[in-house]
Amino acid sequence: MPEPTTQSRIVDAPSGAIELRWAAATDTGRRRDSNQDAVLAEYPLFIVADGMGGHIGGEIASASAVDRLRAVAERGVVTPEDIEEALERAVGDIADHPETTDDGTGTTVTGVYLDIVDGEPQWITLNIGDSRVYLLRDEAIAQVTTDHSVVQELVAAGRLSPEEAEQHPYGNVITRAVGPSDGVTPDYVRLDVVDGDRFVICSDGLTKELTDYGILHFLLENADPAAAVTAMMHAALENGGRDNVTIIVLDAHFAASASDAPEAAGPGESSPVAD
Structure with missing residues (x-):
């Protein structure tokens, strides 16, 4: 695995810079013989996609979703309508590809953006x-997203405990995906920005x-995002690495305005750019 590097950006907002x-x-x-995960970490959009549907199909599905969403990120402003239009186009890409004939082909799409x-x-x-977004605030971690999976439905119905769900034989069966025969409307959660917010966006290869x-332990032990990603990745691989593993760590701190930011970034970081 290439060593990740920490990137940074100052975003000006009327209420203060972040x-x-x-x-x-x-x-x-x-x-696994191949990596069916895909990742997008380009301001303002941070996405993990976990493909499924066979060796080639899963790779095509996750790459299609990320490619379409990258075009959204490049505009600099993201809306739910942009997300859904991009995913509709990804569905078409997946359906039209000659190597994705299996109805089971598809991908998760999970992430966060700043609005x-x-x-x-x-x-x-x-x-x-069933990829996830976690939020760390005040040294406590919470899962923000809700899995679209058979075991999560059983947990919600009170028929399965969270501990039992971790070992359930249907643990890999999801109930919603971006694919040729599935809907593409995500669940959204809106949150205020709090100084010190820290997100982890990950495929289920990490949470397995x-x-x-x-996850909380490694976040508290590693202040730098790249160090936190590296520590969690190494731990996931040492614990078995049974699936592809994809991780984004995203931090937010209130800052001076972009016009006051230093011109040069530290080692391994991109230069701050005003929004």
Whole structure:
């Protein structure tokens, strides 16, 4: 796995400037022959996609979704309508590809973006499937997204405990995905931006190997996003690496205005750019 590097950006908002710092990495893992995960970490959109549907189909599905969403990120402003239009196009890409004939071909799409609403910055998380977004605040971690999976439905119905769900034989069966025969409307959650917010966006290759408490431990032990990503990745691989593993760590801190930011970034970081 190439060592991740921390990137940064100062975003000006009417209520004050925000410094974003992030890092991302993806790894095939110890037991898979190919990596069907794809990752997008380009301001203002941070996405993990976990493909399914066979060796080639899963790669095509996740890459199609990320490619379409990258075009959205490049505009610099993201809306739910942009997300859904991009995913509709990804569905067409997947359906039209000659190597994705299996109805089971598809991908999760999970992530977060920064939105400026009436001058106040807000996070928008989005989710289709069972990749996850976690938020660390005040040294406590919470899962923001809700899995679209058979075991999550059983947990919600009170028929399965969270502990039983971790070992359930249907643990890999998801109930919503971006694919040729599935809907493409994500679940959204809107959150205020709080100084010190820290997100983890990850495929289930991480959560199969690390508990929420394990993720919390590595976040508290590693202030730098790249160091946190590296520590979690190494732990996931050491714990078995049974699936592809993809991780983004995204931090936010209130900062000086972009016009006051230093011209040169530190080692391994991109130069801050005003929004």
